[in-house]
Amino acid sequence: MFIYILLVVLVLGALGLVIHFSLDKKVIYKDLKDKHVVITGGSSGIGKAAAVEAARLGAHVTVIGRDTGKLTAAVAEITASCRDQKNQKVQYVALDVTSDYKAIEQCFVSIEEKLGPIFMLINCAGMCICGQFEKTDPDVIKQMVDLNYFGTAYPTRCVLQGMKKRNEGLIVFVSSEAALIGIYGYSAYSAGKWAVRGLAESVIMELVGTNVRLTLAFPPDTDTPGFKNEDLTKPEETKLISGTAGLHSPDDVGKQMIHDALTGKTYSVYSVTGTLLTLLFGGSLESGMQVVLQVLSLSVVRIIMVGVLLSFYNIVRDGLKKKNEVKTK
Ligand SMILES: NC(=O)C1=CN([C@@H]2O[C@H](COP(=O)(O)OP(=O)(O)OC[C@H]3O[C@@H](n4cnc5c(N)ncnc54)[C@H](OP(=O)(O)O)[C@@H]3O)[C@@H](O)[C@H]2O)C=CC1
Ligand SMILES: CCCCCCCCCCCCCCCC(=O)[C@@H](N)CO
Numbered sequence: 001m002f003i004y005i006l007l008v009v010l011v012l013g014a015l016g017l018v019i020h021f022s023l024d025k026k027v028i029y030k031d032l033k034d035k036h037v038v039i040t041g042g043s044s045g046i047g048k049a050a051a052v053e054a055a056r057l058g059a060h061v062t063v064i065g066r067d068t069g070k071l072t073a074a075v076a077e078i079t080a081s082c083r084d085q086k087n088q089k090v091q092y093v094a095l096d097v098t099s100d101y102k103a104i105e106q107c108f109v110s111i112e113e114k115l116g117p118i119f120m121l122i123n124c125a126g127m128c129i130c131g132q133f134e135k136t137d138p139d140v141i142k143q144m145v146d147l148n149y150f151g152t153a154y155p156t157r158c159v160l161q162g163m164k165k166r167n168e169g170l171i172v173f174v175s176s177e178a179a180l181i182g183i184y185g186y187s188a189y190s191a192g193k194w195a196v197r198g199l200a201e202s203v204i205m206e207l208v209g210t211n212v213r214l215t216l217a218f219p220p221d222t223d224t225p226g227f228k229n230e231d232l233t234k235p236e237e238t239k240l241i242s243g244t245a246g247l248h249s250p251d252d253v254g255k256q257m258i259h260d261a262l263t264g265k266t267y268s269v270y271s272v273t274g275t276l277l278t279l280l281f282g283g284s285l286e287s288g289m290q291v292v293l294q295v296l297s298l299s300v301v302r303i304i305m306v307g308v309l310l311s312f313y314n315i316v317r318d319g320l321k322k323k324n325e326v327k328t329k
Pocket of ligand 1: 040041042043044045046047064065066067068070095096097098123124125126127128147174175176177218219220221222223224225226227250
């Protein structure tokens with residue numbers, strides 16, 4: 001028995017060490033002094049909170065969105081958070097990130113002309129409209145992939161070459177916990193967020209040998225204007241299921257997102273459910289320690305997950321029962 005345990009410990013230890021020494025070293029930044037940070041969706045919710053934190057850490061900030069009223073108000077708030085009011089610059093650029101590639105590229109060229117090479121790009125523009133798939137307007141299905149996937153893929157393509165050339169840079173993709181598990185009512189939405197996850201894990205492998213890093217964020221429900229809006233039409237089943245992960249504050253999520261990127265984390269998670277879901281379904285080699293934890297816990301976490309999934313299916317069945325009762329009355 002003792003020999004068996006010793007053997008398992010040795011094998012796992014060796015696995016952890018091999019992974020540790022095979023990975024590119026972590027690039028860690030203490031702050032963002034004089035760095036140019038660009039945040040799509042930086043005029044509201046999580047993106048605005050991330051912009052405020054970047055300003056606190058000394059960055060020059062560009063926020064991107066469509067509504068100039070919201071952008072102007074956000075610029076005032078971000079400017080007030082700058083730690084060096086005299087030297088830090090904050091600007092907004094009105095751009096629809098679902099535009100065609102050429103328009104986005106031109107915009108990124110002019111952003112860099114104004115505030116310098118982009119050190120960090122946070123792709124936070126996104127939206128969610130809930131509902132059963134067959135009841136979702138086909139235009140909305142397309143709009144969500146345009147925004148949640150292409151709205152991240154195109155800006156990222158614009159900055160990658162420059163970052164690789166300068167051999168420094170940070171990119172953040174804002175996915176969702178709904179990209180780790182399929183959920184009733186998130187059908188049209190989650191597809192774009194899963195795509196973002198696929199893109200992230202492939203691009204991460206393409207960054208090998210460079211000092212450019214990509215962080216994939218998996219927020220749970222977060223109390224933002226976007227969330228309040230999506231909640232208006234959210235089916236009860238979706239509320240009950242996604243409520244499992246709790247409701248989080250945009251300030252906490254935005255702040256942690258920045259710090260996870262600065263400390264070289266591959267995944268940025270904000271809840272226990274996020275930690276468990278990335279343990280189960282995450283594909284990247286975050287660290288030797290994480291892989292060892294995965295090996296040790298997978299079967300137990302999988303069993304818990306099956307229980308959780310069954311309870312989610314029950315929520316849907318209960319909903320169906322209630323709807324049928326209403327119909328027959
Ligand atoms: N809140 C939540 O519960 C969760 C959110 N997320 C993700 O986090 C991100 C931020 O969400 P949240 O803070 O709630 O969202 P908000 O709705 O509060 O903010 C969205 C931001 O994106 C901008 N935006 C929307 N569409 C476009 C567009 N076509 N082009 C450029 N900018 C655009 C908005 O500005 P404007 O409208 O002026 O263009 C706004 O600045 C999204 O990607 C969302 O999917 C993930 C998990 C949970
Ligand atoms: C052992 C494993 C246990 C796992 C528990 C699973 C819990 C699932 C919770 C999923 C929450 C999804 C929130 C998505 C929010 C979102 O993206 C929207 N609000 C968009 O704005």
